[in-house]
Amino acid sequence: MSNIAPPAGKVWLVGAGPGDPDLLTLRAARLLMNARVIVHDGLVEPAILELAPKGARFVSVAKSRSRHTLQQHEINALLVREALAGNEVIRLKGGDPFVFGRGGEEAEACRAAGVPVEVVPGISAALGAAAAAQIPLTHRDAASMVTFVAGQCKGLTEQDWSGLAGKGRTLVIYMGVATAEPIAEKLIADGLAPDMPLAVIENATRPSMRVLRGPIAGLADLVQRHRVKSPALIVIGEVAAREDNALRALAREQAPLGHAF
Incomplete structure (x- = not known):
């Protein structure tokens, strides 16, 4: 042996x-x-x-x-x-x-x-998801800081999330679908404006990818109404609305004269 x-x-x-x-x-x-x-x-x-x-x-x-x-x-x-x-x-x-x-x-x-x-x-989920949804996590006109947070963390209500999202800042939340309601409540309680734009990106970069948008105050309703499942990320900040704005601008440029948007 x-x-x-x-x-x-x-x-x-x-x-x-x-x-x-x-x-x-x-x-x-x-x-x-x-x-x-x-x-x-x-x-x-x-x-x-x-x-x-x-x-x-x-x-x-x-x-x-x-x-x-x-x-x-x-x-x-x-x-x-x-x-x-x-x-x-x-x-x-x-x-x-x-x-x-x-x-x-x-x-x-x-x-x-x-x-x-x-x-x-x-390529991290946050970078891949944002790129696939054409959401720039940083933008000279909208955000110069990005924060990644785990949404499933224990003791959510005891943590200080003030300053993580807001003007000039982008917040990306991993694993936040199941805790969407307390996340929104926590951010608003810590000073985030209820109408701050967000995007929920489900199945990023896959054929079944969905991008859902709304204000932070409606996060829980958005997740429940559309039955969002993991894997999904939540992007919060002014950048979350930029792709929509770009599409609207393109549509206006391509529209025939007299068409109203």
């Missing part, structure tokens, strides 16, 4: 981007095409997983608000265990691994166990 330990593997924390397979980085695509073990989130598009070669082993660690396939500490242990068995592991995450993806926790667990880890950035 050999006492030689298997060679140490490696963990790659790979961003799958906002959804559309064409928005993968070249490096992410190359890694997937040579992958043997892929530990992936539930929101990763099936077409992205299909880039892996035949015989690759897939492990889904899908999470939802009410159910987790594995708890985070179990995912950390899984990555370490697979790598110590000699495997090169692709940990595939929606968006970017280090933007609300718990990639930092997984990288720390790997380093603590002596497992080499490398991060392959991806």
